[in-house]
Amino acid sequence: xxxxTPVLSVRGLSVRFLMPGGRxxxxxxxxxxxxxxxxxxxxxxxxxxxxxxLASALLGLLPANAQSAGSARLGDLDLLTADERTLGxxxxxxxxxxxxxxxxxxxxPVRTIRSQLEETVAALTGARxxxxxxxxxxxxxxxxxxxxxxxxxxxxxxxxxxAQRAATALAxxxxxxxxxxxxxxxxxxxxxxxxxxxxxxxxxxxxxDAADGNGPGRGLLMITHDLAAAERIAxxxxxxxxxxxxxxxDARGFFGSPGPxxxxxxxxLRALPDRAFTPIPGMPPxxxxxxxxxxxxxRCDLATDACATLPPVTGGLACHHPVTEDxxx
Amino acid sequence: MSxxxxxxxxxxTAGYDRRAPAVRNASLTVASGEAxxxxxxxxxxxxxLARVAxxxxxxxxxxxxxxxxxxxxxxxRAPRAQRTAVGVVFQQPRLSADPRLRLSDLxxxxxxxxxxxxxxxxxxxxxxxxxxxxxxxxxxxxxxxSDGQLQRACLARALVLRPRLLICDEMTAMLDASTTAALVxxxxxxxxxxxxxxxxxxxxxxxxxxxxDRTVHWDDVTxxxxxxxxxx
Numbered sequence: 300x301x302x303x304t305p306v307l308s309v310r311g312l313s314v315r316f317l318m319p320g321g322r323x324x325x326x327x328x329x330x331x332x333x334x335x336x337x338x339x340x341x342x343x344x345x346x347x348x349x350x351x352x353l354a355s356a357l358l359g360l361l362p363a364n365a366q367s368a369g370s371a372r373l374g375d376l377d378l379l380t381a382d383e384r385t386l387g388x389x390x391x392x393x394x395x396x397x398x399x400x401x402x403x404x405x406x407x408p409v410r411t412i413r414s415q416l417e418e419t420v421a422a423l424t425g426a427r428x429x430x431x432x433x434x435x436x437x438x439x440x441x442x443x444x445x446x447x448x449x450x451x452x453x454x455x456x457x458x459x460x461x462a463q464r465a466a467t468a469l470a471x472x473x474x475x476x477x478x479x480x481x482x483x484x485x486x487x488x489x490x491x492x493x494x495x496x497x498x499x500x501x502x503x504x505x506x507x508d509a510a511d512g513n514g515p516g517r518g519l520l521m522i523t524h525d526l527a528a529a530e531r532i533a534x535x536x537x538x539x540x541x542x543x544x545x546x547x548x549d550a551r552g553f554f555g556s557p558g559p560x561x562x563x564x565x566x567x568l569r570a571l572p573d574r575a576f577t578p579i580p581g582m583p584p585x586x587x588x589x590x591x592x593x594x595x596x597x598r599c600d601l602a603t604d605a606c607a608t609l610p611p612v613t614g615g616l617a618c619h620h621p622v623t624e625d626x627x628x
Numbered sequence: 629m630s631x632x633x634x635x636x637x638x639x640x641t642a643g644y645d646r647r648a649p650a651v652r653n654a655s656l657t658v659a660s661g662e663a664x665x666x667x668x669x670x671x672x673x674x675x676x677l678a679r680v681a682x683x684x685x686x687x688x689x690x691x692x693x694x695x696x697x698x699x700x701x702x703x704x705r706a707p708r709a710q711r712t713a714v715g716v717v718f719q720q721p722r723l724s725a726d727p728r729l730r731l732s733d734l735x736x737x738x739x740x741x742x743x744x745x746x747x748x749x750x751x752x753x754x755x756x757x758x759x760x761x762x763x764x765x766x767x768x769x770x771x772x773x774s775d776g777q778l779q780r781a782c783l784a785r786a787l788v789l790r791p792r793l794l795i796c797d798e799m800t801a802m803l804d805a806s807t808t809a810a811l812v813x814x815x816x817x818x819x820x821x822x823x824x825x826x827x828x829x830x831x832x833x834x835x836x837x838x839x840x841d842r843t844v845h846w847d848d849v850t851x852x853x854x855x856x857x858x859x860x
Contacts, residue, residue: 344804345776345804345806345807346774346775346776346802346803346804346807347774347775347776458670458671459670459671460670485801485802486670486719486801486802487670488669488670488831488832489831489832489833489834490669491670524803524804524805526805566806567804567805567806568805570805570806570808570809570810571805571809572808572809572832572834572835572837572838572839573834573838576809576812576838577809577813578760578806578807578808578809578810578813579806579810581760582760582762582776582777583774
């Protein structure tokens with residue numbers, strides 16, 4: 300899987316927010332990962348750990364007080380240095396399709412789903428002329444199984460599940476090789492979560508139809524704190540804590556055997572109601588006031604003096620005391 | 629006391645339009661000290677039911693009993709004794725917290741509103757530790773804390789008057805696994821020391837089955853079958 304040319308290749312990505320009074324908030328620090336075509340990488344972690352900032356950095360949507368470093372290559376383009384014109388005209392919608400967190404807030408409230416789909420089709424595809432645009436919008440709706448009878452409805456007239464499908468349809472119109480899903484299942488009930496991630500998986504496996512699509516399938520970077528959804532869809536998992544990716548590993552091994560090697564990933568799984576249901580003690584640290592060593596050490600029962608220094612990333616893991624025994628035992 | 633259910637709903641119908649009620653003929657009982665999970669899909673009306681039970685929405689018909697006493701008035705017209713017997717935590721902490729209040733004032737507000745300000749220092753100290761907040765967070769306003777931290781404060785606010793019944797409407801739907809487990813543990817600690825009843829409304833069967841003594845499905849609650857402990 301990793302031999303294929305990645306769709307997205309992130310190297311040393313860091314984002315700092317400059318706050319009033321000269322304070323600096325380290326939202327993302329030194330992130331390295333690839334997303335291959337046909338692959339889903341799930342980025343998981345507690346709220347406020349920097350996941351969504353990472354997504355905003357990839358789309359060039361960081362606020363003005365943010366500084367980013369490193370690189371994020373999508374084909375020949377570095378997303379971090381691209382100017383707004385390039386991002387607007389070639390990246391958003393065309394190279395990266397965004398499946399938003401809250402479709403109800405993402406869709407335009409005063410226009411019908413059909414009109415939003417037609418506008419997107421006209422802007423992103425070669426369809427010209429009223430009939431062709433209408434047909435292409437209809438096809439885009441069909442692709443996500445959005446019922447044709449609901450196309451003339453406004454967003455507030457749709458259920459959460461249908462609004463999510465409409466937003467996904469918009470994300471797929473440009474046949475982008477990379478899909479970026481930011482908490483696509485927040486607030487949905489379990490059946491809808493399952494349906495939404497299964498549909499996303501289908502679009503990952505189906506791949507861009509465009510002739511110049513780079514290989515079999517789209518890449519999907521899914522940002523989520525829903526571990527059940529991540530287990531259902533992901534090929535690989537990146538665990539983020541306090542702005543750093545502390546573990547990057549195969550999803551099957553992470554959720555099954557041998558389980559997470561980083562004590563934080565292990566703690567997250569132990570908190571699930573169908574496992575031990577015990578919380579990790581304490582709370583995540585403030586991103587503006589991180590310790591110099593391992594940020595998880597204050598909450599970790601394996602921590603020793605060694606944890607006062609920052610653990611290097613070796614084999615996709617940043618920990619001085621990786622867990623070795625099987626999580627399920 | 630132990631024989632009287634802390635909460636009883638009898639054939640309750642409620643909604644925002646009398647011609648199309650969101651809740652139709654719902655019946656449900658929470659025994660004293662019992663934890664009941666109410667399971668239903670998005671949009672089924674379970675939040676409306678939770679609002680009625682929390683005295684925040686007047687039903688169109690049916691009866692609601694708190695500790696065996698029928699409820700006759702809702703919202704600001706509810707008598708204080710009944711209003712303060714129920715604590716409620718909502719799904720979205722951002723929408724249920726006044727953005728101008730520091731967390732300490734957010735948590736203490738129910739004590740001020742009921743003329744019990746002298747209890748604030750003691751309760752604040754107990755609850756801060758109980759819900760896993762740290763004292764340095766108490767001076768912050770909602771926009772300066774995370775969703776998980778704000779929800780912890782909202783739970784502390786719901787517990788500050790020591791309610792006999794706690795209603796949690798999708799309390800953890802926006803939260804990660806660890807914060808979810810921490811908040812549930814805080815609720816259960818409170819219930820273990822006070823014997824309070826719990827109605828936990830949600831869509832996650834795994835969570836409710838693990839958390840509650842029994843889980844009832846929305847379809848059974850509204851089917852006209854009076855659901856009582858033991859009557860599975």
